[in-house]
Amino acid sequence: MTWDEMTPLLWESTWQTAQMVAWSTLFTVLIGLPLGVALVVTDRDGLFPSWTLNRVLGLVVNIGRSLPFIVLMIAVIPLTRMIVGTTIGTVASVVPLTLGAAPFFARLVETALREVGRDKVQAAQAMGAGGSTIVGKVLLPEAMAGLVAGLTVTVVALISYSAMAGAIGGGGLGDLAIRYGYQRFETTLMVVTVVVLIVIVQLVQTLGDTVARRLARH
Template sequence: MTWEEMGSLLWEATGQTAQMVALSTLFTVLFGLPLGVALVVTDTGGLLPARVLNRVLGLVVNVGRSLPFIVLMIVVIPLTRLIVGTTIGTAATVVPLTLGAAPFFARLVETALREVDRGTVQAAQAMGAGRWTIVGKVLLPEAMPGLVAGLTVTVVALISYSAMAGAIGGGGLGDLAIRYGYHRFETTLMVVTVVALVVIVQLVQMLGDAVARRLARR
């Protein structure tokens, strides 16, 4: 295989990986952020204590985090087919990626929110702020550096998950490595694919760390 052919395949696979990660990150935040907030506000001593609901949410999150991603992809095949209409390809991979990452991100959101100074919350309550005002104007802004750091970790995990999705025809860099690097013994392409994944992860981590540091200084 020529370098030109490898470059073309690598470019296409990188675009597929970027699409999978971007869409799954969006849905992970949409589902994981409210779930993480709910874990905090419904806990004992929270803004809206609900012991039973908190335990149910905690169980859902723990079950979601305990399943290996390769197993999760197989388990949710019927759901993926129902939502997307197919079980292979970039769009189909977004479903298990989101289901795998949302509980993970929810726990990181919970951790970040719990690190907010309790005195800040009590001061807002003393001034008459409502529960959801405290969440939106106090908890989330104060926890923003931790939330960004948690999101960075989640995106890195999603990149790893997306590579594993290649095992079931999910497309992207993982699929490229399996189809050409493994099945066709294209060792050079395998190495280049691994290097591309490492570079992408490093860029994401550096960007996330930089944003988190800037928010922390503010």
């Protein structure tokens, strides 16, 4: 395969991967952030302690994190079909990607929030701030650097997951590597695909680290 033949395939697959990761990141944050906050505030020493709710949420998160992604993709095929009407393609891949990453991100959110000094929470309580105010104006702002670092790790994991999604027709760079690099023995295309994935991960990691460091200074 010549470079002229490979270039359009690489651009299309890279764009598909970018779409998968972008949408999955959005839904992962929308699900994982509230879930991580809930794990902290419902803990024994949290703002709204609830042993039962905390244990149920913890169990859900642990189950989600324990499933290998390739198994999760297959297990949620009926759910994927119900939500998007198909089980193959870029859009369909967003469902298992989100379900796989949201519990992972929730634990990172929980870790970041627990690093906020308890004295700051107590000071806010002493000034009469309610629970929701403390979450929105103390916990989340103070943990922002850690949250960005956790999101960076999650996005990198999503890039890896998106490559695996190609194994069941998810599209993107993983699908390209399997269909052309592996099945058609196009070694050059396989190597280029790996290099593109490495470059994307490095860019994401560098950007995330830069933003997290700047937030930490402030």
